[in-house]
Amino acid sequence: MATLHVPLDRGKPLALAKQIQGHLERLIREGHLGDGVKLPATRELAKSLGVNRATVALAYEEMVAAGHARAHVGQGTFVVGAAAAPKASEPRARTPINWTGLLSRSARIAAAEEDRWRRMSPGDTDRVAVSFAGGMPDSELFPTEAFRQVLNRVLREEGDVLLQYYPARGYPPLRQYLARYLLRFGVEATPDEILIVNGSQQGFDLVARTFLDPGDFAAVEQPTYPRALQVFRGAGAQLLAVPWAREGPRPDVLERLLERHRPKLFYCQPNCHNPTGLSLTPETGRRLLAVAARGEVPVVEDGFDPSLYYGRRPATPLKALDGDGVVIYIGTFSKILFPGLRLGWVVAAAPVIERLLGAKQLADLHTSALLQAAVQRFCERRLLDRHASRVAAEYGHRRTILVEALRRRMPDSVTWTEAEGGFSLLVTLPAGLDAAALLPAAIARGVAFTPGRPFFVDDGGERTLRLSFSAVPARRIDDGVRRLADTIKAAMKRPRASTGDRAAVPVV
Ligand SMILES: Cc1ncc(COP(=O)(O)O)c(C=O)c1O
Numbered sequence: 001m002a003t004l005h006v007p008l009d010r011g012k013p014l015a016l017a018k019q020i021q022g023h024l025e026r027l028i029r030e031g032h033l034g035d036g037v038k039l040p041a042t043r044e045l046a047k048s049l050g051v052n053r054a055t056v057a058l059a060y061e062e063m064v065a066a067g068h069a070r071a072h073v074g075q076g077t078f079v080v081g082a083a084a085a086p087k088a089s090e091p092r093a094r095t096p097i098n099w100t101g102l103l104s105r106s107a108r109i110a111a112a113e114e115d116r117w118r119r120m121s122p123g124d125t126d127r128v129a130v131s132f133a134g135g136m137p138d139s140e141l142f143p144t145e146a147f148r149q150v151l152n153r154v155l156r157e158e159g160d161v162l163l164q165y166y167p168a169r170g171y172p173p174l175r176q177y178l179a180r181y182l183l184r185f186g187v188e189a190t191p192d193e194i195l196i197v198n199g200s201q202q203g204f205d206l207v208a209r210t211f212l213d214p215g216d217f218a219a220v221e222q223p224t225y226p227r228a229l230q231v232f233r234g235a236g237a238q239l240l241a242v243p244w245a246r247e248g249p250r251p252d253v254l255e256r257l258l259e260r261h262r263p264k265l266f267y268c269q270p271n272c273h274n275p276t277g278l279s280l281t282p283e284t285g286r287r288l289l290a291v292a293a294r295g296e297v298p299v300v301e302d303g304f305d306p307s308l309y310y311g312r313r314p315a316t317p318l319k320a321l322d323g324d325g326v327v328i329y330i331g332t333f334s335k336i337l338f339p340g341l342r343l344g345w346v347v348a349a350a351p352v353i354e355r356l357l358g359a360k361q362l363a364d365l366h367t368s369a370l371l372q373a374a375v376q377r378f379c380e381r382r383l384l385d386r387h388a389s390r391v392a393a394e395y396g397h398r399r400t401i402l403v404e405a406l407r408r409r410m411p412d413s414v415t416w417t418e419a420e421g422g423f424s425l426l427v428t429l430p431a432g433l434d435a436a437a438l439l440p441a442a443i444a445r446g447v448a449f450t451p452g453r454p455f456f457v458d459d460g461g462e463r464t465l466r467l468s469f470s471a472v473p474a475r476r477i478d479d480g481v482r483r484l485a486d487t488i489k490a491a492m493k494r495p496r497a498s499t500g501d502r503a504a505v506p507v508v
């Protein structure tokens with residue numbers, strides 16, 4: 001540690017060495033200085049505080065004598081962490097601020113939502129033999145080395161520009177690339193109709209800030225991605241469920257909701273849906289769009305990358321069918337490349353993009369230009385295409401193994417969605433079983449899943465659970481399904497599934 005600020009009061013009848021000692025010991029007690037941290041050299045600290053070096057040396061000696069520091073000749077003085085140090089003689093004398101009372105309405109809603117999910121989510125699944133709980137790509141398949149090379153290269157070639165503040169709309173070559181990329185799936189957009197964002201999650205947030213006022217209604221497909229619901233609820237919206245049928249969210253229900261409540265938007269994932277893995281049929285897509293256009297309601301399409309589709313017909317984004325321009329399409333590199341990039345995009349009519357751009361500028365000025373440029377190079381060199389076909393084949397293989405294992409091992413009364421894309425499918429348990437209550441028993445047998453309730457707007461779905469296959473090695477899947485089937489069979493023999501503690505892992 002080079003130096004450290006210590007507030008000194010020269011008018012106080014307390015020696016400066018004592019003041020330094022007292023301040024450092026408080027930082028240690030409160031965990032700001034951890035075990036083993038090297039304290040500033042006496043010369044440095046004395047210089048920055050404008051005191052004599054002997055004063056600092058005295059403070060350190062006293063700390064060593066009191067057991068709060070350790071001196072090593074020739075190396076310096078090191079903190080003895082709060083856990084190892086003797087108990088503090090002075091208690092902390094501060095009146096804590098009542099932060100909860102100061103929170104905004106949306107922060108209180110967000111806190112309540114987090115709380116609710118924590119209660120409904122699976123526990124610590126790190127130690128289970130097979131976890132179907134995380135809806136994420138497999139990091140074992142990441143093309144890390146290839147990405148490192150392009151990152152180094154853009155840094156060398158354009159670092160001075162990319163590390164400066166950057167226009168909020170995004171790196172033009174990436175927007176040009178995306179305009180071409182989306183044509184593969186029938187989505188026609190000019191670079192001016194594309195805004196780069198920090199992942200889909202920021203896309204939802206910008207849409208909510210731009211279109212929702214507290215008290216508005218928002219229609220959402222059900223089941224659906226809980227983090228999107230959280231954003232719309234956080235904006236103060238009341239959510240109305242449009243249930244999924246086999247062909248997609250029901251257009252007749254959307255129509256009825258539009259007539260009765262005039263929602264400000266309709267959110268859905270038409271392809272590779274989380275949690276079911278289903279995709280809507282083009283016919284249902286057209287009907288939904290016709291209803292939305294008649295009701296002048298924007299459709300917020302959460303577009304899982306269509307490359308991760310394993311069915312026979314290619315996935316069609318709603319945006320590709322959007323003759324009236326009502327769709328706001330949100331895409332991401334999180335599923336097809338790395339979620340840690342936090343890189344996504346929004347495609348919409350130019351006036352909508354202008355408003356979302358304004359909201360983005362307020363939120364974070366812009367997305368990392370360095371990462372945008374690295375991803376653009378990665379894509380232009382066709383490294384994304386190569387990676388995408390490799391992971392799509394692998395995830396499709398895992399999905400097939402999972403479905404076959406379910407067919408072989410599950411009791412007849414258990415059903416599931418036949419995922420055609422994405423990372424997961426949704427299982428429905430027989431009547432009388434509750435997925436969240438079943439989870440502790442499943443974890444005890446070495447398998448984890450995500451209970452389905454957070455995916456339901458109306459608090460239903462207690463018999464459902466999501467199985468994510470993307471991050472489970474193929475060789476582990478059958479064993480995981482066996483453990484799950486045994487858990488379900490044991491619970492079916494009892495009148496009611498066991499209840500138990502529920503802790504939290506994030507729902508993604
Ligand atoms: C359906 C869906 N939409 C959006 C996201 C979040 O994507 P991003 O990482 O781009 O914010 C996820 C993440 O799991 C998801 O499942």
